[in-house]
Amino acid sequence: MRISVIGCGHLGAPHAAAMAELGHEVIGVELDPSTCKTLQSGRGPFYERGLDELLGAHVPTGRLRFTGDLREAAEFADLHFIAVGTPLSADGQGYDMGQVVDAVGSLAPLLTRPCTVVGKSTVTVGTVARLERILAEHAVEGVDLVWNPEFLREGHAVEDTLYPDRIVAGVSGAEAQKAIEAVYAPILARGDVELIVTDPATAEVIKSAANSFLATKISFINAMAEVCTLAGADVRSVAHAIGIDHRIGHAGMRPGIGYGGGCLPKDVRAFAHRLGEIGATRAVALLEAVEGVNRGRVEAAVALVEETLEGRVAGARIAFLGAAFKAGTSDIRNSPALELADRLRALGAQPVVYDPEALENARRAHPEHSYADTLDEALAGADVTVLATEWPQFSKEPGLPAAAARAVAAPRLVDIRTVVDPVDWTVAGWSVWQLGRPVRRPQA
Ligand SMILES: NC(=O)c1ccc[n+]([C@@H]2O[C@H](COP(=O)([O-])OP(=O)(O)OC[C@H]3O[C@@H](n4cnc5c(N)ncnc54)[C@H](O)[C@@H]3O)[C@@H](O)[C@H]2O)c1
Incomplete structure (x- = not known):
């Protein structure tokens, strides 16, 4: 098929390459x-595994x-994917729908033959009806709108687009369903991916509900870390033991500094706001509790670093990993790691930040570090090492704990992502602090 992808950011660029x-x-x-020039040169504008390879093959x-x-x-x-951004609005409540409305509003009058417009951006419940009105008013007859939310995980965007867990399509008619079946035909032909065809409003709710449930699971285990x-x-041990129950499961149950990034924080906030507007008060209370736990995680991490340094944070040199x-990504949007670095710096510490892929973005956005x-x-x-993003090279590389212990002034590790095995590190001479776990120290 001949398709377009409008908006080539973290969602759109991998989607275009995968198509x-x-x-x-x-x-x-x-x-x-x-961004456009970088992509046309056959490279990704950000780090995303597998993206450069697909761009290099198909551009x-x-x-x-x-x-x-x-x-x-x-x-x-003949089919146009809408993959533009939906950031939070200036008042931090609902989405700023400007990019979506502009993209569909600019495309509509240019559509001179029947085709399908497929929305992938995460939107407020009720958006499809609004966009259908724009298309009916400005495009020729026979332009269908489908809502096809995206569930990819950043860092696995290419893999998740080519091998999704499911495909959801909110359609208003048979023609639109046929278009979705055609564009995803190579995936559906494998026979292991369910195409869930529903009405547009249900498709909108599925996406918001999925992100809200993930956030709830993360905040639940983080609340247990506080306990x-x-x-x-x-x-x-609590996460391991309760996760064995199939009704609970282990996925998403790693305690730590909480969720961040370009999706979960804004999607939970915008969904809660919209639920308030439509009167779903108990659901709002649930999501606000989830957000409250998440907000408290940076505070808990600051307290852990203070404990490590026995209160002497001012002037401490922090290896900030x-x-x-x-x-898996160079994305620093709403990064809990950088939020923690900011807080520690405000307390007079000197974090020295290193990241294998996100250094350039961090330097540009936070020149103060x-x-x-x-x-x-x-x-x-x-004086202390903070493991702030769970890159495997910080925790799994053989020999890293011992080699690192020789470099630092004091072998104290604060692992706010709960990824290292404290046994390996204590054997190499480190003391290890993790949120919600006893401190582990080297054997005398
Ligand atoms: N990033 C993810 O992992 C992910 C996963 C699932 C869903 N989503 C959703 O996908 C949407 C996009 O997210 P993102 O992370 O890719 O955002 P992004 O900011 O990385 O990308 C959006 C891109 O759209 C471009 N753009 C805006 N208006 C345009 C227009 N009229 N024409 C052409 N380009 C335009 C911007 O320049 C930008 O490059 C959001 O609704 C997000 O919630 C993102």
């Missing part, structure tokens, strides 16, 4: 000229190309 991989002819439309053949010209896309494609700190218990909001170009440089002479 080309499935065999479609794809044109990506991106407003930002520098040179012409099967995938990028432009800033929406008219070119309208003329070329364990006060009760002298070990939250890692990680800036990305999670491992000190940065190290290598892990060794960050560790040199540190």
